[in-house]
Amino acid sequence: MNKFKYIFFDCMETIVDLYELPKGNDYALWAFKGSGVEHYWNDFNEFAKYYETSKIEIGVTLEMDEEYELVRRFELLVHKSKSIGLNIKTEVVTKLYENYWRTYKSKCYISPEVREVIIQLSKRYKLAIVSNFMVKDGIEELLFSNGIGELFDFIITSINVGWRKPHSKIYEISMQSAGCNNSEIIFVGDDYENDYLTPQRMGMKSIFLDKFDTQRAGCERVSSFNELKTALLI
Structure with missing residues (x-):
């Protein structure tokens, strides 16, 4: 593995895991419940309908894999909600967004195994996030709140690039940031595509982080970070 200079990591569900993976209307619920502005809708079901409609309306205006900031969904759904006065719409959006992010963060963690392997890998390779x-x-x-942000040379995210993986732009920007040959980079993550x-x-x-043991044929894979350490350090 001496020919490799960089390891690019996906972040969510690769380095950072969630105690509770989102499903169904969970993103809407994480914004709504405990926000202090629930009374502007009859119930969560009404809010969730506004949320889903806003998500769809924004989506049809974008190119495939074009990224946008999540707050736009809250801005649009609040704009659509006639029960909210114009003078307080910004305040309501802020409360929904801050509540969503506070709830999301509370569900995130980095396991001791992942932390230790990342530290060990950082002593041999340059590390980066592409997520x-x-x-x-x-x-x-x-990453920084969990004490490992400083181990990464750079962090490239779709919200800053404007394009989501698998769009080529986010990879191109990441490879340019590394300043080495593409063949000197190892990419590790839990999404096969x-x-x-x-x-x-x-x-x-x-290298595919195959945490659920899908055993895709012909795929170079590991099922854990300890296996990744064995593959890249030993």
Whole structure:
């Protein structure tokens, strides 16, 4: 592995895990419940309908894999809600967004195994993050608040680039930031398309973090960070 200079990591569900993975209307619920502005809607079901409609309306205005900040959904749903006066719409958006992010962060953690392996890898390789995320500076906050942000040379997120993986732009910017040959970069992540196949097509080596043991045929894979350490350090 001496020929490799960089390891690019996906972040969410690769380095940072969640105690509770979001499903269904959870993103809407994490914004709504405990926000202090619930009374502007009849109930959560009404709020969730506004949220989903706003998500769809924004989506149809964008190109495939184009990214936008999550707060836009709250801005649009609040704009649509006739029960909210014009003079307080910004305040309501802020409360929803801050409540969402506070709730999301409370569900995040980095396991001791992941932390220790990242520290060990940082002594041999340069490390970077290349991740999809819709909260500006959110990945940075999660990593630095957990004491490992300083181990990464740079952090590239879809919200800052404007394009989500697997769009080529986010990989291109990341590879330019590394300043080395694509073949000197290893990409590690839990998404088979975004973190394994596409990096390979871009000329990088990739390793699939197969936490759920899908055992994809012909795929270079590890099931844990301890296995990754064995593959890259021993």
